[in-house]
Amino acid sequence: MAEPDPTIRYVERGGTSVLEVGGNWTVFSLRGLKQQIDKARRAAQGGARKQASVVDATHVERLDTAGALEILQLAGGPEADIQTAEQHAQLFKVVKENMCVPPKPRHVDFLSHWLEELGHDLVDLGGQITNLCAFFGEIIVVFVEACVNPRRFRIGAVVRQMLEVWVKALLIVGVLCFLIGVVIAYQGVQQLRQFGAETFTVEAVGIGMFRELGVLLTAIIVAGRSGSAFTAQIGTMQVNQEIDAMRTIGLNPIEWLVLPRILALVLSMPLLAFWGDMTGLLGGAVACTVYLDFTFVQFFDRLRDTVGIWHFYTGMIKSPVFGFIIAAIGCFEGLQVKGSAESVGQLTTRSVVESIFCVIVLDAVFSIIFLLANV
Amino acid sequence: MTVEAREAAEERKTVEGGQLVDHSDGREVVLKLRDVRTQFGDHVVHDHLDLDVFRGEVIGLVGGSGTGKSVLLRTILGLNPLRAGKIEILGTNTRGVHGKAEQELLGHIGVQFQDGALFSSLTVADNIIVPIREHAELDEPLMQSIAALKIALVGLPPDTGDKKPSELSGGMRKRASLARALALDAELLFLDEPTAGLDPIGAAHYDELIGQLRQSLGLTVLMVTHDLDSLHAVCDRVAVLLDKRVVVGTMEEMLAYDHPWVREYFHGPRGRAALKQA
Numbered sequence: 001m002a003e004p005d006p007t008i009r010y011v012e013r014g015g016t017s018v019l020e021v022g023g024n025w026t027v028f029s030l031r032g033l034k035q036q037i038d039k040a041r042r043a044a045q046g047g048a049r050k051q052a053s054v055v056d057a058t059h060v061e062r063l064d065t066a067g068a069l070e071i072l073q074l075a076g077g078p079e080a081d082i083q084t085a086e087q088h089a090q091l092f093k094v095v096k097e098n099m100c101v102p103p104k105p106r107h108v109d110f111l112s113h114w115l116e117e118l119g120h121d122l123v124d125l126g127g128q129i130t131n132l133c134a135f136f137g138e139i140i141v142v143f144v145e146a147c148v149n150p151r152r153f154r155i156g157a158v159v160r161q162m163l164e165v166w167v168k169a170l171l172i173v174g175v176l177c178f179l180i181g182v183v184i185a186y187q188g189v190q191q192l193r194q195f196g197a198e199t200f201t202v203e204a205v206g207i208g209m210f211r212e213l214g215v216l217l218t219a220i221i222v223a224g225r226s227g228s229a230f231t232a233q234i235g236t237m238q239v240n241q242e243i244d245a246m247r248t249i250g251l252n253p254i255e256w257l258v259l260p261r262i263l264a265l266v267l268s269m270p271l272l273a274f275w276g277d278m279t280g281l282l283g284g285a286v287a288c289t290v291y292l293d294f295t296f297v298q299f300f301d302r303l304r305d306t307v308g309i310w311h312f313y314t315g316m317i318k319s320p321v322f323g324f325i326i327a328a329i330g331c332f333e334g335l336q337v338k339g340s341a342e343s344v345g346q347l348t349t350r351s352v353v354e355s356i357f358c359v360i361v362l363d364a365v366f367s368i369i370f371l372l373a374n375v
Numbered sequence: 376m377t378v379e380a381r382e383a384a385e386e387r388k389t390v391e392g393g394q395l396v397d398h399s400d401g402r403e404v405v406l407k408l409r410d411v412r413t414q415f416g417d418h419v420v421h422d423h424l425d426l427d428v429f430r431g432e433v434i435g436l437v438g439g440s441g442t443g444k445s446v447l448l449r450t451i452l453g454l455n456p457l458r459a460g461k462i463e464i465l466g467t468n469t470r471g472v473h474g475k476a477e478q479e480l481l482g483h484i485g486v487q488f489q490d491g492a493l494f495s496s497l498t499v500a501d502n503i504i505v506p507i508r509e510h511a512e513l514d515e516p517l518m519q520s521i522a523a524l525k526i527a528l529v530g531l532p533p534d535t536g537d538k539k540p541s542e543l544s545g546g547m548r549k550r551a552s553l554a555r556a557l558a559l560d561a562e563l564l565f566l567d568e569p570t571a572g573l574d575p576i577g578a579a580h581y582d583e584l585i586g587q588l589r590q591s592l593g594l595t596v597l598m599v600t601h602d603l604d605s606l607h608a609v610c611d612r613v614a615v616l617l618d619k620r621v622v623v624g625t626m627e628e629m630l631a632y633d634h635p636w637v638r639e640y641f642h643g644p645r646g647r648a649a650l651k652q653a
Binding site for chain 2: 026027028030031033034064065066069070073090091093094095098099100101338339340341342343
């Protein structure tokens, strides 16, 4: 807001030097104050500016706390001798009483800062691992209890979650796997044609989709779609103290929130992965009819003859494990949420990154196992 | 006033601005509501609502649960759509104010939300600096010292400035939120249940603080409150939300006002206790 600028003058008055301020001293008029001060200091005689022990603020027109604070700071602190107009006396008093030096930000050199951060991270990691172990322990306990008393499996909740994570994911998984099938077939035809082996495209699509791509793509989509949703849902409940409320009522959040989600995802992942495999093959078959002049029947005949059933089984074996790890990480991070909405966002991101990371590591482990088992 | 509104006013025996008795005394009207209607779907929350707030006064807005106190506050602030009527803040009609004019208007009002609504990713000091940076662009050290002053002013310990809102207790968040509302020494301050959830000592301190600030800064305050002690301690007038409108009057006028809800509110056991104290 445009307001008349504050004025500053150093004057001699009866032997003492006086700092005279006037005009408007509000938060909107203080913008160019620094230049003003410098100008006044230059204009003043050498002696005056050092020893302005008295401040005359009687000519100040409008004043607010920011202005009063700045005048007091110019005067050298709350003890300064200030003459004020009557209507501003109260305001100066309030500001004087509450004035304080803003705490200086702590400066640390690079190395100690880095060490401090590293220490914090390590401690956090330790705590995280402990929490994770406790979490898995709790899941196992609740699962065993539920096996004894199957009513505690909360079938209703499981079915509701399956609608979200399975049925509603069918479209996106189908479309993406179909496209990947097309892409692999196209690349396969291009490369294999060079040595006249383009019919092997069928094996490339079949084995690729069954063993790795179908289940991996599905897992990544599910991690981004459902794992993050789990963290956000449970995290929001944590922020709203809903989880605390559940505990005081005697409901175990693991039984009510975590187990149904894990079960739903463990059941849904194989179904989704199967669906992904099939749409991927369809994509490959469509691409082969275009680039290779195959018919659908030729494509699937060759698939049956050359791609063994174990390629399909390996993918199917992996999928429930991936489902479990995605759901467990999603729920675990949701329960780690503390305090604010900001933490929900942070942990949701972390949950997605961690679950994709774990899925790929587990995939590598599975490869080794299958290699050793010779399938 | 429309014919309907005038009829309604006669029926409620109010004069201009929803007042029982005219208290304007030639003072400037800093907040003026005329014929305001708020509605959500078919549910009409306020209808033909008139309210005048004069410069330098503290008005307490009370009303039963669900009568739309917070909704009215949000409507005034433009956070709810205004279905009909007119709202003037500091002489500016809020309908159709855009761009620079809107920014300027916002620089002169301060709002304290019920649960603080502090920006969770910023420290308390940075929260207070945000409006200053946006509207006044001062030097960094000056802004820091203003933030420190406001923190002290609302009675928070100096190290609060470096903390994140999530590290504060509910009462401290309320104070920090007030500090942010006061960052620009707003002429018009809106407080939503400022003392709810504070202990009685803290609440009394808070009332005292509002009184002090009003005296020294010439603040005008509209506060939604249920705290009868606050009403007695700092409020010059009380605005009661009744049947989708407000009726404004001093404490004495309200005590004498004949309406079942008002009678129960001010003459109930809690009302009497607060009155005895005051």
